[in-house]
Amino acid sequence: MTVMAMGTINNNPFLNQDGNLIAELEFKDGQMGFVGISGTSWTILPDGTSRANRFVNDTVSSAYKTCLLDKRELASIAKVLSDVNFAELPPDIPSEPIINPHLLTVRVGEKSSTLQLQAGETIENALKIQQNQQETPRWRFLTVAGEINQLIRKNCGDY
Numbered sequence: 551m552t553v554m555a556m557g558t559i560n561n562n563p564f565l566n567q568d569g570n571l572i573a574e575l576e577f578k579d580g581q582m583g584f585v586g587i588s589g590t591s592w593t594i595l596p597d598g599t600s601r602a603n604r605f606v607n608d609t610v611s612s613a614y615k616t617c618l619l620d621k622r623e624l625a626s627i628a629k630v631l632s633d634v635n636f637a638e639l640p641p642d643i644p645s646e647p648i649i650n651p652h653l654l655t656v657r658v659g660e661k662s663s664t665l666q667l668q669a670g671e672t673i674e675n676a677l678k679i680q681q682n683q684q685e686t687p688r689w690r691f692l693t694v695a696g697e698i699n700q701l702i703r704k705n706c707g708d709y
Contacts, residue, residue, distance in 0.1 A: 563637075564628035564658065569621040570596040571628065573659030577698045579709075580605070580653045581669065587653060590709045592702055598624050600702065602709050617706035630697040631658065634690035639663040643687045654695050665691045673699050 566572050574596065580589030586607040594600045598619035604611045619627075636658065643665045645651075651666035654673070665688060667676050673696045680689040702709070 562625070562628045562632050564631045565625060566596070569625060570598070571624055571658070572596065574657075575627070575698070576655070576657040576662075577695065577702070578605070578653070578655040578657075579699075580655075582650045582653060589653070592698070592706075592709070594619060594624075594627075594698075600706060602706065615706055615709065617702075619701055619705055623701050623705070627694075627697055627701065630694050634693050636663070636690070636694055637661060639687055639691055643691050645688070654691070656691070656694055656698065663691055665695070 564572055571594065575594040577592045577594070578589060579591075580587045588606040589604070591603050591605050591610065592600055593603070598621070600617050600619055601613035602615040603613050636656070641663060643663060645666045648666050648668060650669045652669055652671055653664060653666055655662055655664040657663075667673075673692055677689070677692045677696055680686065680692060683689055
């Protein structure tokens, strides 16, 4: 099933006619380590309601933080998803082998994509490194992750 096939009044396949996302969006920011993968998972519901949960491997805690993204911010995320053709990103973006990688995953509905960064590497630093390699899957993914991360931090604070 390709979630990205719908058209909307804004002609953005990631928004419905009400200006909501067409599906739940999840942004996972994790670090591989001794216990496996641990980090924070943000779930953004179609109406912009957002909640953060901590996770260790497949164990997810109760939400510890909630906030709301407005229609303008949902439209901003949808625009980036559309501009970088998120629907066509591979499930796992190729990278060099990394010990204890920093893992980022973006999921919209059933479609997800994951990228590995160096341990401790930030999205912003990774984007700077990729600035001359635009249109690569890595740059496209980082652009989406950067937009989501920025809006979450603006509205919900650091995680």
